[in-house]
Amino acid sequence: MINRYYNNLGQYIKQGKVLILQGPRQVGKTTLVKNYLETLEKDYKYLYLTGDSIETMNIFSSQSKNIITNFASNIDLIVIDEAQKIPNIGLGLKILIDSIPEIKVITTGSSSFDLIKQVGEPLVGRSNRLMLYPVSLLELKTEYPNEYMLNQQLDKLLIYGLYPEVLNFETDEQRREYLITFVDMYLLKDVLEYSGIKGSQFLSDLLKLLAFQIGSLVSLTELSNQLQVNINTVQKYLDLLEKNYIIFSLGGYNRNLKKEVTSKKKYYFYDLGIRNALISNFNEIGVRDDIGAIWENFLVMERLKKQEYGKIYANNYFWRTWDQKEVDFVEERDGKLYGFEFKWGKARSNSTKLFTDTYKEASIEVINRDNYLEFIV
Numbered sequence: 131m132i133n134r135y136y137n138n139l140g141q142y143i144k145q146g147k148v149l150i151l152q153g154p155r156q157v158g159k160t161t162l163v164k165n166y167l168e169t170l171e172k173d174y175k176y177l178y179l180t181g182d183s184i185e186t187m188n189i190f191s192s193q194s195k196n197i198i199t200n201f202a203s204n205i206d207l208i209v210i211d212e213a214q215k216i217p218n219i220g221l222g223l224k225i226l227i228d229s230i231p232e233i234k235v236i237t238t239g240s241s242s243f244d245l246i247k248q249v250g251e252p253l254v255g256r257s258n259r260l261m262l263y264p265v266s267l268l269e270l271k272t273e274y275p276n277e278y279m280l281n282q283q284l285d286k287l288l289i290y291g292l293y294p295e296v297l298n299f300e301t302d303e304q305r306r307e308y309l310i311t312f313v314d315m316y317l318l319k320d321v322l323e324y325s326g327i328k329g330s331q332f333l334s335d336l337l338k339l340l341a342f343q344i345g346s347l348v349s350l351t352e353l354s355n356q357l358q359v360n361i362n363t364v365q366k367y368l369d370l371l372e373k374n375y376i377i378f379s380l381g382g383y384n385r386n387l388k389k390e391v392t393s394k395k396k397y398y399f400y401d402l403g404i405r406n407a408l409i410s411n412f413n414e415i416g417v418r419d420d421i422g423a424i425w426e427n428f429l430v431m432e433r434l435k436k437q438e439y440g441k442i443y444a445n446n447y448f449w450r451t452w453d454q455k456e457v458d459f460v461e462e463r464d465g466k467l468y469g470f471e472f473k474w475g476k477a478r479s480n481s482t483k484l485f486t487d488t489y490k491e492a493s494i495e496v497i498n499r500d501n502y503l504e505f506i507v
Contacts, residue, residue, distance in 0.1 A: 163238060180212060187216050277503055306412055341406075
């Protein structure tokens with residue numbers, strides 16, 4: 131088992147607060163919580179509940195102080211897995227912690243668009259949030275004695291991704307089977323459940339189009355034409371896919387300069403194994419023509435993990451001009467701009483000088499296979 135970043139979960143759990151543990155499906159949220167519960171003293175009283183339970187739904191959606199407090203009396207900790215499935219769960223939890231301020235609560239959710247809607251406003255000032263991604267290289271490096279041995283795993287990580295289950299398999303065949311099954315049976319389940327779509331073909335087609343465009347500017351008009359639906363429908367499902375932790379978008383950085391592109395976005399997948407399964411391409415890195423896009427997706431997501439776990443507070447963008455000068459990734463933090471160009475090889479971009487000429491306070495760095503670990507771990 132890989133040592134996850136939040137293994138010491140107890141330090142984030144406070145009396146009178148709800149700890150909200152968010153992230154994609156199958157990244158280990160439930161395992162993390164259950165491992166924590168196993169560390170508790172035998173006389174520590176806790177309840178482990180699921181959002182699928184009718185009884186749990188009835189109790190926490192009742193908005194009845196008597197029902198909720200009677201259920202939770204003499205309990206030290208309540209855990210609700212997939213809490214977003216419970217109607218009005220935020221109000222229910224507010225009643226709980228306001229009535230029993232010494233209680234501790236953990237909720238998990240793999241659908242941010244519903245979890246935030248359910249718990250957001252009622253729990254302002256009463257909650258803490260943690261984001262759990264697929265395994266990061268920051269975590270994975272502890273499994274290897276040195277950087278050389280970690281580097282030896284890079285090609286497989288770019289092909290099969292960093293889901294915990296995938297990393298624990300011994301063969302590539304097992305990894306492929308898991309990823310294809312995950313995409314076919316689980317990936318779109320939440321989106322379909324909440325969107326009301328009866329079939330998954332539209333979402334599958336949309337994701338495949340995005341999978342072929344990672345790292346490129348995405349035109350909603352082109353997606354609309356290819357899928358034969360209106361732009362509003364495309365935008366709606368892009369939003370659902372993003373809030374369901376399947377894809378992540380970057381907007382363009384600008385200071386209202388006419389030469390800068392800001393109307394389009396770039397999309398990345400939270401996990402490259404999922405992306406490659408969607409397009410049924412598990413070919414070796416050496417024979418792929420999409421390695422530049424894969425490398426960019428990998429570095430963007432690993433940087434986001436480092437920001438989350440390292441508490442690096444930044445606004446993230448790309449930068450591009452209408453004459454196609456581009457910086458792949460831009461961080462705005464501490465009043466400064468940090469640009470990063472991602473290169474699988476060692477070539478330098480001719481966009482870097484234009485970026486620093488345009489923004490005098492900015493710095494820029496090329497990230498390649500020689501120095502990428504410094505950028506993400």
